[in-house]
Amino acid sequence: MITVKEAHERIAVSVKKLPVEEKPLNSAQGQVLAEDICAGFQLPRFDNAAMDGFAVQWEDIRDASQEHPAVLKVTEEIAAGAQPGLPVVAGSCAQIMTGAPMPKGADTVVIFEHTSGFGGSEVKVFKAPEFCANVRYAGEEVRPGEVLLKRGERLTPAELGVLAAFGRSVVPVYRRPRIGIITVGDELRSPGERLEGAAIYNSNGYSLGSCAIAAGAQISGQWQVPDDVAVIREALVEALSASDLLVTAGGISTGEYDYMQELLTGLGIEQEFWKVVQKPGKPFFFGKGDDGKMVFGLPGNPVSALVCFLEYCMPTLSAMQNSGYHGKIEAELVEPFPADKKRYRFLFGRIWQKKGRLFCKVSPKIESHMITSLVGANCLIEAPASLQPLSAGNAVTCNVLPWSSLDE
Ligand SMILES: Nc1nc2c(c(=O)[nH]1)N[C@H]1C(S)=C(S)[C@@H](COP(=O)(O)OP(=O)(O)OC[C@H]3O[C@@H](n4cnc5c(N)ncnc54)[C@H](O)[C@@H]3O)O[C@H]1N2
Numbered sequence: 405m406i407t408v409k410e411a412h413e414r415i416a417v418s419v420k421k422l423p424v425e426e427k428p429l430n431s432a433q434g435q436v437l438a439e440d441i442c443a444g445f446q447l448p449r450f451d452n453a454a455m456d457g458f459a460v461q462w463e464d465i466r467d468a469s470q471e472h473p474a475v476l477k478v479t480e481e482i483a484a485g486a487q488p489g490l491p492v493v494a495g496s497c498a499q500i501m502t503g504a505p506m507p508k509g510a511d512t513v514v515i516f517e518h519t520s521g522f523g524g525s526e527v528k529v530f531k532a533p534e535f536c537a538n539v540r541y542a543g544e545e546v547r548p549g550e551v552l553l554k555r556g557e558r559l560t561p562a563e564l565g566v567l568a569a570f571g572r573s574v575v576p577v578y579r580r581p582r583i584g585i586i587t588v589g590d591e592l593r594s595p596g597e598r599l600e601g602a603a604i605y606n607s608n609g610y611s612l613g614s615c616a617i618a619a620g621a622q623i624s625g626q627w628q629v630p631d632d633v634a635v636i637r638e639a640l641v642e643a644l645s646a647s648d649l650l651v652t653a654g655g656i657s658t659g660e661y662d663y664m665q666e667l668l669t670g671l672g673i674e675q676e677f678w679k680v681v682q683k684p685g686k687p688f689f690f691g692k693g694d695d696g697k698m699v700f701g702l703p704g705n706p707v708s709a710l711v712c713f714l715e716y717c718m719p720t721l722s723a724m725q726n727s728g729y730h731g732k733i734e735a736e737l738v739e740p741f742p743a744d745k746k747r748y749r750f751l752f753g754r755i756w757q758k759k760g761r762l763f764c765k766v767s768p769k770i771e772s773h774m775i776t777s778l779v780g781a782n783c784l785i786e787a788p789a790s791l792q793p794l795s796a797g798n799a800v801t802c803n804v805l806p807w808s809s810l811d812e
């Protein structure tokens with residue numbers, strides 16, 4: 405048996421980064437940038453109107469009022485995407501739309517609500533804005549060559565919007581990890597099937613698959629197999645050839661029908677460790693193929709499987725994409741934490757913020773078969789082995805779930 409820390413270390417040194425690929429923007433969401441992206445041009449590219457109205461020389465309208473409007477000759481209309489034709493000179497102006505380039509000579513835009521309106525050859529201005537109001541200046545947002553996005557950033561709507569604004573149609577990203585998920589057990593049935601006798605529904609396939617997608621992975625296949633050596637072996641061979649990383653759940657303990665460890669090593673997966681001093685998830689297995697493919701053998705209990713995935717597989721999937729994994733934070737217990745006497749313990753719970761301090765408590769259901777202990781949880785709380793339960797007021801480490809956030 406090895407410690408949680410050693411398990412992390414063994415896994416971390418085994419990670420191999422995935423190759424870089426050029427991906428069309430509209431299919432790159434959630435992938436990780438493989439290069440810094442610099443601005444190819446300034447933004448805005450040219451001075452332009454921030455509001456619909458009239459591009460004017462401020463000197464002409466500075467004293468305009470309802471009673472004494474300034475009257476200007478309208479020389480042209482400039483729509484967004486059009487080029488101005490004539491310069492604005494003293495006594496003249498151009499009707500201009502938001503985003504349209506400012507004509508030469510104009511320094512200010514008067515919004516149309518403060519004028520007699522669009523359409524005439526003359527316009528009355530009833531109210532003057534500040535000098536240079538309603539103009540967006542070339543380069544005020546981004547200078548040419550400026551680093552816009554850094555390698556290692558995950559592409560969310562924000563990054564995708566920025567890339568598109570600079571005309572990128574493809575983007576260099578680390579390939580998504582292809583993950584194979586095998587769930588094992590004679591008792592398993594898929595949701596939608598009829599349950600008979602002592603059968604149960606396969607929840608691990610779904611919860612682990614969902615975690616993998618949250619980590620930016622691509623599921624290469626899901627295999628739900630009975631406790632049958634030949635069938636499991638076939639699934640393992642298929643899944644290994646289709647995946648960069650393989651996760652199995654179930655059959656990894658020491659029961660009569662727990663074949664996974666033997667089958668994996670029999671297929672040439674070199675065992676790095678099997679069994680970690682943790683609760684839940686003691687019979688956790690990790691090994692590598694001679695091609696470096698990583699194999700995680702998770703225990704079948706639904707909470708144990710998820711704890712192992714969150715603690716070990718999520719950071720691995722991030723590291724394979726050269727992306728950092730969000731850090732853990734400390735919070736103060738408001739209720740006791742049932743520390744284990746011998747094993748490092750993980751329990752789902754809630755963390756929240758109050759007056760600048762972080763507090764947490766464990767979910768009411770804490771056993772490793774209780775999948776509903778996750779409902780309403782937003783973090784995984786952890787604590788080293790201790791002969792006494794930890795009391796309210798003690799600090800513990802929390803890992804906010806990747807799909808959750810801190811409560812206010
Ligand atoms: N004598 C011992 N018995 C057990 C030990 C031990 O050390 N000595 N370890 C216990 C611990 S801890 C765990 S965790 C489990 C892990 O066992 P396995 O990985 O072999 O898992 P299974 O036996 O296949 O299943 C355990 C449990 O989980 C249910 N299960 C399995 N797969 C799914 C799934 N896809 N969806 C929902 N539920 C699933 C299964 O029906 C069992 O109830 O072993 C303890 N026993």
Ligand code: MOO
Pocket residue numbers: 682683684685686687703705708772773
């Ligand atoms: O360690 Mo097992 O994973 O407690 O349930």
